[in-house]
Amino acid sequence: MIDVLVIGGGNAALCAALMAREAGASVMLLEGAPKIWRGGNSQHTRNLRCMHDAPQDVLVDAYPEEEYWQDLLKVTGGITNEKLARIVIRASSNCRDWMRCHGVHFQPSLSGALHVARTNAFFMGGGKALVNAYFRSAERLGIKIRYNAQVTDIELKGAEFVAAYIGEREVDGQRLPAERIQAKACVLAAGGFESNRAWLREAWGQNERGEWPSDNFLIRGTRFNTGVLLRRMQNLGADFIGDPTQAHMVAIDARAPLYDGGICTRIDCVSLGVVVNRDGERFYDEGEDFWPKRYAIWGRLVAGQPGQQAYSIIDQQALGRFMPPVFPGTKANSLEDLARQLKLPVTQFVKTIEQYNAACRVGTFDHTALDNCHTEGLTPAKTHWARPLVKPPFCAYPLKPGVTFTYLGLATDDTAAVHFNGEASPNLFVAGEMMAGNVLGKGYTAGIGMAIGTAFGRIAGVQAAAAAGFLTPSSTEPQHAAV
Structure with missing residues (x-):
């Protein structure tokens, strides 16, 4: 029998598997995706938000x-x-x-991400490189890895884990039978339900305009997070936490692919211009705070607009101050022409921009600080980085909500145990997106998802090894394996 079974293949799952193996347990990791798509949403990440009391290697200040x-x-x-x-x-x-012991390398922040140079450590090569490093380390340590192995059911004895079931599946044209896998302990780290269109529709329902908002969502994250295991745990009576409509939801380019668009589809110039809906009207303060602290609210904001559509509008003054998007914007030398190209109501659009321009009170513009450029007498206000849009050509990027991961998940505690009716399971643990809602009830700040996954992945791995008889929960962290 396997000592520790880890279900999932992203950062949290890999951290759990590596920690359990370092403790001496035999470990099997079940990744539901094919090898080429392994890593879940972690493959789309690029940094980790880090506490530090003084400058540390790639992190500046404190x-x-x-x-x-x-x-x-x-x-x-x-x-x-x-x-x-x-x-x-x-x-x-x-x-x-x-x-670093497991092959992850860090680099200074990119020039277009200076707002997080103090708070976030960037992975050399991004999340894909991190995931690959962890998988290489797992293989060297003898962790057994299975791909195309989506778990569809969990067998429990009361609150105790007994076995996991991999459903029937077709791999490379071959039909594989269902399997039952027993283990002394198990870590659940299989992600949320963002790629389950039916569940999104159920959660979001129909709005007052008769629209089904989630039908217009793009899935910025992995296509393989369909929430099968999450739903099964719900049916088994596990304690849950979180609102099913809350998610890491970003305003991304409306031309992005339906799945796996990742970080390059994000539009980062919102704070440097204005955002209008398809009626040509502004609807929120674009300069409320630094973009890394605010970018993840804009998906929900756009989701509340007609047709779940909006447009980020800038002029030439914004160029060079944000990470350029992967798709080119729509350009025009006049506001009227831009509105026509975007199929927006010309009169209302021009009125919106002119009212904004007239309300701007420009002080000392500084996109790296909460500057004193703001609007007066305008609703909604723009509280920072407010400069009139007067330098053509003007540029527009179409926006739609892009869901990275959902926050509905399993309630847990400091041991990462799954709970049933308030009682902790003795050998079933959870990490990553399946429990992120304990920390993220709503909103997001850059790099916090990887921090949650790393912290609770490591805790779950140690606890699972202890449940399998290899450590006591009070033991100190195991020594780093030589890799």
Whole structure:
């Protein structure tokens, strides 16, 4: 019998598998995706938000615990478990050496991401390189890895894990039978339900305009997170936490692919211009805060607009101050022409921009600080980086909501145990997106998802090894394996 079974193939799952193996347990990892698509949403990431009290290698200045906590508190509106959040924050300060032991390399922040140079450590080669490094380390340590192995059912004895079932599937033209896999302990890290269109429709329902908003969502993350295991745990009576409509949802280019668009589809110039809906009207403060703290609210904002459609409008003054999108924008030398190209109501669009321009009170513009450029007498206001759009050619990027991962998940505690009626399972644990809702009730700040996955993946791995008889939960962290 396997000691520890890990279900999932992203950052949290890999951290759990590596920690359990370092503790001496035999480990099997089940990745539902084919090998070429392994890694879940982690393959689309690029950095980790890190607490540090002084400059550290790629991290400048300091980012202390309390500031990190306040940033998280602000974006979640207080909908977070402080105890678990602080575990994540503190763990982010000392995990990088362990990550380097398993082949992960870091680099200074990119020139278009200077806002997070102090707070976030960037992966050399991005999330794909991190995932590949972890898989290489797992293979060297003897972790058994199975691909195309989506778990469809869990067998329990009360709250105790007994076995997992892989459903029938077709791989490379061959029909494979269902399998039952027993283990002494199990870690669930199979992601949310963002790629389950039916579940999204169920969660979001129909709006007052008779639209089904989720029908217009793009899935910025992996196509393989369909929530099969999450739904099964719900049916088995596991304790859940979170709102099914809350998610890491970003305003992305409306021309992005339906699945796996990743980070390159994000539109990062929102704070440097204005955003209008298809009626040519603004609907939110584009300059509320630094983009890394605010980019993940814009998906929900766009989701609330007619047709779940919006447009980010800039002029030439914004160029060179944001990460350029993968698709070119629509350009025009006049506002009227831009509106016509976008098929927006010309009169209303021009009125919106002219009212904004007239309301701008330009002080000292500084896109790297919360500057004093703001609007007066305008609703909604723009509180920072407000400059009149007067330098053609004007440029527009079409926006739609892009879902990265959903927040509905399993309730847990500081041991990462799955709970049933308030009681912790003795040998079933959870990590990553399947429990992120404990920390992220709503909102997002750049790099926090990887921090949650790394912290609770490592905790779950240690706890699963302990449940299998290899460590006591109070033991110190196992020594780094030689890799």
